[in-house]
Amino acid sequence: MRQRAFWVGLIVVLQIVVGVFWWSPPALALTEEQKLVSEVWRIVNRSYVDDTFNHQNWWRVRQQALKERMTDRQQAYDVIEKMLARLDDPFTRLLRPQQYKTLQVSTSGELTGVGLQIAIDSETKNLEAIAPIAGTPAEFAGIQPKDLILNIDGVPTTQLTLEEAATRMRGPVGSHVVLRVQRHSDRQIKDLDLVRDRIAINPVYADLRTLDDKTDRQVGYIRLTQFSANATSEMTRALEDLEERGADAYVLDLRNNPGGLLQAGIEIARLWLEDRTIVYTVNRQAILGSFEATDSALTDDPLVVLVNQGTASASEILAGALQDNERATLVGARTFGKGLIQSLFDLSDNAGLAVTVARYETPSHKDINKLGITPDFEIEPEALTRDIVATSKDKSYQTAIDWLTRQGLVASTTSLPQAAKN
Structure with missing residues (x-):
């Protein structure tokens, strides 16, 4: 009798549970604004480099965001920006439609x-x-x-x-x-x-100069100001022209170059390197990837690279690759220290989303984020104005020229003039 009572009680409980299940009201459809918030949340959820999401409960962040008042698209953008702020990562950000369009123009035109x-x-x-x-x-x-x-x-x-x-x-x-x-x-x-x-956006300036008054040796000076969509083609054109005109060595000026497109940085590194690792990437699963140089280098002439605190992102990838592979000597001040990689995602309403998807390491596995790259020979940071850059008043440039002169244009990274070691 007690056993029968138990089964009856269980059946009643099951009926109540099933009844509650079948009588639960259907979930409310998401509004267009909520759908946009969810779209952003999903992209970050699957792509962001830090799988702890800055030690946030990312699912709970979504639930809280969807409860926010959103009656128009601008309010949805405000909610998205508030949600992304929880990551404490200024590089992971919403790009409203006009901002996204401007960014696309800035890297291509x-x-x-x-x-x-x-x-x-x-x-x-x-x-x-x-x-x-x-x-x-x-x-x-x-x-x-x-x-x-x-x-x-x-x-x-x-x-x-x-x-x-x-x-x-x-x-x-x-x-x-x-x-x-x-x-x-x-x-x-x-x-x-x-x-x-x-x-x-004209990222490359190139010039052929006489190295010193005693010889007819020539040095190609190249200033690269940004890694835009046309940077690789412009750099290729400049290098080929300088090679044809008889350049014996090069000074590559990356000072105040804030970076730009990662792929442009990789492709330009390949113009200087052969059969070497350019950069390692590390994603959220700690999986190591790499970009390699093949056999497409345009020159193996001696190279000095000028850097400073304005040398950032893709510029640091290039400088780090050339330094670690002993392809170039770095002269100047410690670089900016941005060792994070962002991807751009198109959103359904023509807005964009920049998400930090990986960090990078130089070929010797140095993580430079917030640390920067230390030049082989440091020069006290100096203000760069148009009338000083690449002249006798430019200490970093002049150090590079002095070194090339004293080395007799032999590719070596062993020493610099004593005056530069301060």
């Missing part, structure tokens, strides 16, 4: 603005200059790497996201924008009135 590459320091949250683009209002105004941008037209940058700050610096040709800048060198604060201009 031209844009209008002041020509300043910027970043948010992940620790201090300050907006700082990575480097001005050569020949732009930012360079003419004297803005240097590591300078802090305190406000833009009176708006404190601590209140702005990276993309909001960039948007405020862009604008029609001829219009003005006032940047309050704190110098990295002496901490002085100045208000700079910049006139926006068209920023042409």
Whole structure:
């Protein structure tokens, strides 16, 4: 009798459970705004380099985001940016449609603005200059790497996201924008009135110069300012031209080059290297990948690479590959230290999403993120202005020329003039 009562009780319980299951109201359909939030969440969930998501419960972050009030697309963007902020990674960010379009243009054509590459320091949250683009209002105004941008037209940058700050610096040709800048060198604060201009992406400047007055030996000077979509073709053209004109050695200037497209960095490294590892990548599963150089190097002439604190990202990949493979000697100041790789994802509403998907290591497995690359021979950081770059007043450049002269153009990384070892 007790056993029968047990089974009856169990059946009643099962009926209640089944009844609750069948009578549960159907899940509400997601709104278009919620679908966009979920789309972003899924991309980060499967791609982000840190599988702890900055020690966040990423599923709970999604649930909280979907509960936010979203009656239009702008509110959805606000919710997405709030969700991404939980990762504490300024490089993983939403690119609203116009911002995404501008970014695509900046790596393939031209844009209008002041020509300043910027970043948010992940620790201090300050907006700082990575480097001005050569020949732009930012360079003419004297803005240097590591300078802090305190406000833009009176708006404190601590209140702005990276993309909001960039948007405020862009604008029609001829219009003005006032940047309050704190110098990295002496901490002085100045208000700079910049006139926006068209920023042409012409990443390579090349010149053939006589090495010294005693010989007819020639050195090819190449300044690479950005890894844009046409950087590889322009570098190839410059190298082939200088080789045909009889260059005996090269100085590659990567100072104030903030990076750009990873693939451009890889392809340009292949112009200088043969059968060597260029860079290792490490994803969230700690799986090691690599990019290799083949047999496509255009020259094996001696090479000196100039770097400084504005040398970042893809520039550091190139500099690290040339240094670790003993293909070049690095001269200058410690580099910026951005060792993270982002991928761009198209969103369904023409917005974009930049996500940190991996970190990279140099061929000798150095992780340079927030550390930078130390040159073989360090030179005290100096302000680079158009009238100084690659002249006798340019200490790093002159050190490179002195070294090539004393080495007799023999490819060696053993020594520099004593004066450069300070």
